[in-house]
Structure formats: C-alpha cells, structure tokens
Amino acid sequence: MIKKMLGRHKAKMKLSLRICVHCGLCAESCFLYMTRGKKPEYMPSHKIINSIGKLYKKRGKVDTALLEEVKDIAWKKCVLCTRCYCPFGIDIPEMIALARRVCRSQNILPDFDKA
Amino acid sequence: MVKGKRKPLKQITAAIKKYKKVLNIGCGGCVSVCLAGGQKEVLALNTELNISFKFDKASTRCDGVTVERQCNMKFLVELDEIVEGYDCLLSMACGAGVQLLAERFPHLPVFPAINTVSIGVDRDIGVYEERCRACGECVIGFTGGICPVARCAKGLFNGPCGGVSNGKCETNSDISCAWVDIFNRLKVQDRLDEIIRIQQPMEWQNQKQRTTIQEPYEKRYYRK
DSSP: OHHHHHHHTHHHHHHHHHHOOOOOHHHHTOHHHHHTTTOGGGSHHHHHHHTHHHHHHTTTOOOHHHHHHHHIIIIISOOOOOOOOOTTOOOHHHHHHHHHHHHHHTTOOOOTTOO | OEEEEEOOHHHHHHHHTTOSEEEEEEESSHHHHTTSSSHHHHHHHHHHHHHHHHHTTOOOEEEEEEESOTTSGGGTTTHHHHTTTOSEEEEOSOHHHHHHHHHHOTTSOEEESEEEEEEEEEEETTEEEEEEOOOSOOOTTTTTTOOHHHHSTTOOSSSOOTTOBTTEETTEEEEEOHHHHHHHHHHHTTOGGGGTSOOOOOOOGGGSOOOOOOGGGHHHHSOO
C-alpha cells in the first residue's frame, strides 16, 4: 500500500530530494525553527529528508518504528502552516502531507485523546 | 482553535440516505484535535453509518478519507482522483472546510457531519469551552482578558445586566457572570478605572463576510 502511494508521487519526491541544495533558506521561513532555538531538526529540508527521504530510499519497505519516527516529524515538528519558502520551488508542505498520508494509511496517528 | 461536535447520527443518515456511494472526508486540523472530525472519528462514523444502512436494508455505503486540512485548497487537490465515482460527499471539517470542499467539487452535493461550535480552549480531553466569537473587534485588553461577547449571554459591553445573581448568570446558574469575573480580575490588577468609561457600541463586523489580509500583504492584494 505504501509502495503504491509513494509510486504515485515518485517523480515529485525524487525531484524534491534531488534539487534540495541545503541552502537553509527554508529554515528562516519556518516559525517552528525560529521559535525552537533554531534546532536543525525543525529545518523544513531536514524534515523532508528524514521523512519522505527515508520512505523513498526504502521504497516503502518500512517498519512501524520508522513510521513512528516519520509521524513524529510530520506532526510534532511541522504544523503544515504552508509558510515555508524554497527558492527552488520544492513543495515542502506537499511532501510533509504525503508523509502524513503514508502514516495515516497504516493508522499511525497522533493521539489527541491521550493526556 | 475551532471546536466542533458531531451531528446526531439520524440527522446525518437523513441527509445522505438517498445517495448510494458516499465519501466521508475527515480533516486533520482543528476538528481532529478536538476529537470531532479526524481520521479516528471518520472511521467511527463510517462504521456507525454502514451498520445503520445495513440494518435499514438501504444500499448506501460510506468510505472514508482524511485530508490534512480542508480549509486550504492545497490539501484538497489529492481528492480530485478519489471523489470520482461517489454520489455525495460528507465532510467532517468545520464550516469553512465544508464550504471550501463544496467549492472544489461544485458538481457533488456536500453535507456537513459536524456542527462548528466555537473558537475555544481545551479544558480536558474532549472538554472545550468557548472563548471567542471572532467578532473582529477585540476588547479583552480592557476587560481583564475576559471576552464580554463570548462569555456574556447578552454580549454586554458596559457592565452586567440585572439578571446577575450571586455572581452567576441568569441563563444558567452554573455559569459565572462574565462581568462579575471581569470586575474581580480588574480589581486584582487595580485597573477598575478601565471599565468605568463607556464602551462605544461595536460594529459587529462578524455580521458580514470578511476576508483577512495581513498588513504586509495589503499592497499585493488590494487594488489601487
């Protein structure tokens, strides 16, 4: 299922991962990065590489532990405000949304009903 | 955040029973956080609906999908391929999300599955209190951080009405009077002089449709 989902967006994922030159410009447009002490894990490029990048590299053959890791990035480190800016035009929110969709397909979701 | 509450099952079934294939669309935004319209709630509602239709020997069947946010067209694009073949859409987003969904798919009937209740705060898991009515004219700076529009049943701007009794509202004795709370809070802060002057009647900007454009972007969107 994950393979199928990723397959539909393969070209876009590949292009996004390939054209990122780690310039860091996206970081300054991310309010979470700016307000969390500029920690690298909040950089949009870092979030993409460690979520979609890993899913792409493993071609969808992922275990629950990795999906939990992706969940953590896609929900806790990004609120999908869509404010991130990439000078190369990488659609960062779309990639994070895709990572969330993959998690959703496996029923790996944030628990809003837990204290 | 926006708070919502699911409509009664009967109301939902009555709206969609004449359609055969229904797509229930959840929203991963505010309604997901307030446990009204996220992926889990979509699954729960679909199970209830399908059992109910089976029980009534109706041919309606519901499928579900959850998008990240229904109030942003960007996240509705993924539905373009999915909605094909469905007779109607059921949305578990807030009123804004439902309307944007209907705008995206004007050829399909769209029904809301939740009632958008308020802009509120989280008191506990599943417990939310209204705090804002998006009136567009915030006065809480002068009222000790207590909103007279959302908290006062009559939305009074210049002190309590005659119905206040022992600090409680006349509409419900469990609800404390907003103006008594405002008085007490300002007294603690020694700012009572701020509610002595008469507040002008408000313009009720929320009575007409508003579009918000932040100041730095005004040049971009306003026509000269």
